[in-house]
Amino acid sequence: MSFATLGLSEAILRAAQERGYTTPTPIQQQAIPVVLSGVDLLAGAQTGTGKTAAFAMPILHMLSAAGTEAPRGPAIVRALVLVPTRELAAQVEESVQIYGRYLPLRSMTLIGGVKINPQMQKLRRGVDILVATPGRLLDHVQQRSVDLSHVEILVLDEADRMLDMGFIRDIRRILSLLPKQRQNLLFSATFSPEIRALADGLLSNPACIEVAQRNAAAESVAQQVYAVDQERKRDLLAHLIQEHNWGQVLVFTRTKHGADRLAGHLLRGGMAASAIHGDKSQGARTRALAEFKDGKVQILVATDIAARGIDISELPHVVNFELPHVPEDYVHRIGRTGRAGSTGQAVSLVCGEEHKQLLDIERLLRRSLPKEIVAGFEPQQRRSSAPAPRRSPNAAAPRRGNGPAVQNGATARNQGRARRV
Incomplete structure (x- = not known):
């Protein structure tokens, strides 16, 4: 199977090919068609399986396909990816930049540890895909520098780690700011009872994918x-x-x-x-x-x-x-x-x-x-x-x-x- 069989746009396929990516990993083979179909997704995948591209590619495809029909304007966010750490935020946004290099979409990270004013200035120019840690995102919510009322797609990446780090209250507060009609994607390395409970309250009739044995170490x-x-x-x-x-x-x-x-x-x-x-x-x-x-x-x-x-x-x-x-x-x-x-x-x-x-x-x-x-x-x-x-x-x-x-x-x-x- 190749990426060309998954229904992605030529611009995304071109960017992936230039990076040497021609054959999708198992999580990409299963998740990309599901995300493109617009349904909610609960996905279990270990690190290193290619899960970032599994949601970044189809999100880029759907947002670009919506074109001028989608809301655009200062501080408006169309897709929100919540991650537990600054380093993961940078990694995800880098993947968005790689696969979306030939698309007229804008992305950025919102993370702590850096000055907030440059972030506010960038948000005013409008952002299609926002990759954020919960704490810094709520800082911007308090400053009213970000508009989450038009989010079309929400991704919770490494949700198990976010719960381990005590972000559940922040996540619930962020969820309360999002429109009810949206697509939700939850990625986790483990399906603990806590993750199941979060998924039950967040996802609507989700497709479920688990590409690796639960808590299994990579055979390689x-x-x-x-x-x-x-x-x-x-x-x-x-x-x-x-x-x-x-x-x-x-x-x-x-x-x-x-x-x-x-x-x-x-x-x-x-x-x-x-x-x-x-x-x-x-x-x-x-x-x-x-x-x-x-x-x-x-x-x-x-x-x-x-x-x-x-x-x-x-x-x-x-x-x-x-x-x-x-x-x-x-x-x-x-x-x-x-x-x-x-x-x-x-x-x-x-x-x-x-x-x-x-x-x-x-x-x-x-x-x-x-x-x-x-x-x-x-x-x-x-x-x-x-x-x-x-x-x-x-x-x-x-x-x-x-x-x-x-x-x-x-x-x-x-x-x-x-x-x-």
Whole structure:
């Protein structure tokens, strides 16, 4: 099947072909005809499946086909895409620009961390497709600089993450400002009870698409666990990067301070590293991501929230420097690699205190992950209940010990929520 069989305009097909996109992914094959038909959609797809194009392409087609019949004017928005993070907003709007380059449609992002006045000035010129984080959009609503009364199409992208981040009240407030007659598209990596409840209240007789097994890790990602003491993790990470000559590595930490410390350690070791997290200015985050994509920075150390929306073709390596407290976040993290048919490697550095998280992840994946101990980095303590990892040659047998208790997933999820992006 080719994009030409999906009913998209010649202008969109031309733009896609120029980027080398000729064959749609499974989510695109199924979702594009549904969106073009005008019905509501509930779609489940993991990161890296091409879901952004699955809604961006048909939205561009429908808005351009409406032509002069559609409302145009200062601050009027015709299609609204709500996303959880600034980085994802930039990624979505970039896709809109790519596929719509030959169409007379205007798009922009509304995100926090940048000055609001330039955004207000751009809105006054009129916007067809608006990609926004909930907090900054409501700021503009309060300033009366945006008109949502003519929205024809609403997209909730990565809805599961928006609920995790505590945006449900903001979403409901935004929904109350939209016209009742509109098309609604909800995309989520998981179909939790909360997502089902949101969909029931938002969607009208929706088509349902789920292209991947729920909470499944991509089959194209090779997963590996290395057992190591917490205080040796930084040295082991540097060793793995240098020993295997990893050229581009995305590393996840649980905290902003931990991301800064790790990036500093790698820099002092002579490696090009940068950190990205919520305390960084938007300019610094954008610059670090651009340098990582361009290869100027070899290692990008990120927290989960900041890394949401990072879309790098053929990213070869993802490292969990610390395991997430919520098992589903592991799937999201490693989904940054092995995208769109390419292969990737996901490495997790696991200390004794993290074995509960590891067991929770394996339970979610319904499989045991391969484990190894690197010679010279043998852990000094290991919980008696931990799975026995395979030891590299000449690795000393670790002594057993008990690690401290860890938070359960629900507690960590509640404590980690953010109100504004």
